[in-house]
Amino acid sequence: MNVGSYLGAIEMSIKADLAYKADYLLNLFFKFLQVLLLIFIWTAIYLGTKVSSIRGFTLPDIYLYFLVVYALRSLMNMNLPYEMEDLVLDGNIAVNYTRPVNFPLQLFFMGFGEDLLSILLTGIPILIFALAISHAMLSAFSIAAFVIEVLLAYAIISVIGFLIGTMSLKFVYISSLINITWLIVLLLGGGVMPLNFFPATIQHMLLMLPFAIVLYVPAATFLGTISNSTILFSIGISTVWLVVLLGIATVAWNRARKLIASARG
């Protein structure tokens, strides 16, 4: 395994991101504004309902929830399929594919380079801030579960992104598909509201899907509003999903890469 080339891919992505500093900072700013809007909206809902708690979430819990979701969103990006679409559009996918490195892994590390910057500049500082203002005393189990959940979520998002990215080899333009997928992940993963706000049956179904682990489960683990058994169940089911998705991605890639070969003639 050529580790140097993968590190190079990370470095290249970070440099590319930093080359457009204004863009990068504006993106972060607007992500923050989106969270601020959600906080305003939920404040109005709590004040309108005149209750101190909705489905176990008090208003301060909701503020913290969206803060943690904001931190998590900074690392759950959909960079990988965009990278693949760009490579297909400018024809560089054939050049990259012929290099003596594992192409899917190289792509993963390119995406990781971009995410690493977000994790360091946004994700970790916000999590520390959330921890400080919540006065939460996280148990060793919660910390371990949170880390495992975030790693699983990152792997699942990357594999889903890769799967969608492979479709660019057949359909070329896949931005719409990437956007649809991201909206689904946000809605079904707890980016709009905690999943326990959904009716019980739907909530149970959502916990069976691979999206719950992306935002809701880690955020709820952080806040302590989810039971240990649900945490363990989510980790288990997400691991199964990861294996299944990896299998599908391998099959999809083996089929899709033949299209690169035919494009090269």
Place this chain on the structure above:
Amino acid sequence: MGIADSIRFYLASQYLAWKTAISYRFSFVLWLIYSTFSEIYAVIAITVIYTVSSGIAGWSYYQMLLLSAAATMVLGAIYYHIESRMVVNKMRNGGYDGLFSKPYGLVTIMLSTSGGTTEISGFVSGLLVFAYSAIKLRLPLESVLVYLAVFGIGTFALLLFVLMLTALTYLLFKSSSFMNNFLGFLSTAASYPINIYGPVFSLLFTVVVPIGIATYYPAGMIFGKISPGAIAIVIVLSVLVGAISYKLFYAIMKHYSSGGG
């Protein structure tokens, strides 16, 4: 060139845009689906909110649905005419160089040739939810017509504002990312009553970033939350926003030089 010629140019440009969009069928269908998604998204979010709580004080479930549908319609109409990402890229690549030499006004050229065709489905899905909510609320036809008139004026003013801001963004950043994020932010903000964002943001969404003039105020009017006098002010404000944006757009475009040289 008169108005009739401008309309002919607009229609011919739309025909060309549709032909181009349909040539990538898979992508076209997916974009159509994606555009309807924001409305589906809003309906689910509002339904869940009103299931677990009483929602936003003073706004019933169907009133909120109508407001969010209006926001989807506004954004759909804007994206249909000005897809900011495409505009900035086109300016950067010199894509307008040939078009700007045509004998039409710059605004006509931009609004005719810069839109996202598939955004029509966003507008239509918003319209369907709007009609459904209006029926459920038993709104009299004349109220709906008055609403649509105020909404139309507000939307056109906002369209000119977005056009002006897109040109300014190109001048300042040469990047489309700001407008993408900005419109996404606007879409969320407009789906809820702007008074919930506090006095500062309410003022911001009325005067500085006038999304309220196309969504919140017309809705407030038909639900009796805003007096007819206030609506008259909103109409005047819409005309002012439109006129100022129009003038500013031309002032900004004097400094325009395409990436094509």
